[in-house]
Amino acid sequence: MGVTTEVTLDICKKPEAECPAFFGTESFEASHQLAYDLEMLGLKTMAAVLIFDPHKIEFLRRDDEAYIPQPQKVKSVVLALLYGTEAEVAAAREKVFETAVDRHNGVYLGDAISKGDWASRHDRYHITYHGRNAAGDVSMMSWHCEDAAINHSELPMVRKKWHEIVSRYKAQYDGIFDDWGMFMYTNNPFRPYGDYLTEIDIGVAELNMTPEMWQAFVKMKAEIAQVALEAGGSISACHGGTRAGDVEVACRQELAEGSFDLMKDIKRMLDPNNIMNPGKYLLDEAYNK
CATH class of the missing domain: 3.30.70.3450 (Alpha-Beta Plaits)
Known part of the structure; x- marks a missing residue:
């Protein structure tokens, strides 16, 4: 902003x-x-x-x-x-x-x-050749990640639910989505119970996607974001919170109770002509009044 x-x-x-x-x-x-x-x-x-x-x-x-x-x-x-x-x-x-x-x-x-x-x-x-399966075949898949800030104690639950979500979509859209696993890390040695940047990597065969499959991908992202909030975490971490699927959950639910409305008021006050990152974080809504 x-x-x-x-x-x-x-x-x-x-x-x-x-x-x-x-x-x-x-x-x-x-x-x-x-x-x-x-x-x-x-x-x-x-x-x-x-x-x-x-x-x-x-x-x-x-x-x-x-x-x-x-x-x-x-x-x-x-x-x-x-x-x-x-x-x-x-x-x-x-x-x-x-x-x-x-x-x-x-x-x-x-x-x-x-x-x-x-x-x-x-x-x-950074390249598209990914997703080698058990038979050794390689498909052209791009790398997408969904990540959130999650407390250490919630990592097992989040991991279980995230893999279940991706597995379900992977089965429904064979060859379109792949589960490339998760990693999670923290940088603060003084709060070991604190936030871990928690990421699940998803292979997506974008060249083979239909509009229906793209909407399924957006829905998958929203489900992943929901789990983060269920765990008391934040989807607005690192890569998350600004893209379709993530951003709706971040703004409507994570920033509920007036926080998102306050952000829009500040945006409109500081940027009356909407020249600072227009289209980001659903803040264009600030100009609908």
Whole structure:
């Protein structure tokens, strides 16, 4: 809701040391508990804790050449990312490994996987060749994500319902939608119960879609957004809350009780000619009065 006229670039010094430690577990439940316990360590060097759920691991196994294959017993993965001085990271690394390996029987997956994970994001998600199935066939699918801010305690419920929603649409529209799994991460070591950016990745064969299928996709997105609100979360996080399917839920339900009306009043006051991001967030409604 603004026009940028000046930008100040605040450059941070690159950390002296970093440690991306990936640990394999045998279930999402194990990863969910491990992530919480890692956050509970309260390490100031902990830049992020991230969970790859079993659906994501399965997708990477069948689709991503950059992903380093793991033993079949590895069903889920937790990343603990440490930044700081050499001394800080060394001390924190000991606590992380004690928690993940000794207390949770996590399998340390080595340093190479961090490069493979980054390569998979950089080299794969921006192109359309995705969705390799069990037979090894590849279809042209684009990557879509639905994400929300969800508290740690609600992650199992949200994960279960989101996969159920995508599975239902995938079955109804064979070859049009695919479930590429979920990941969820948090950056704050002082509030381990707090918000996790929680994302489900959906493959969509856009070139084969009909108007009916597009409306089904929008409806699927709305159902996913509804689950986020049921969990006490926010769909207006990162990518979400501004697109068809998301935005209606975000504005009408998440911002209920007058919040959206207040936003429209502010929009009309600050931008009487609607030149600041027109068409976004349903705020064009501010000019209907």
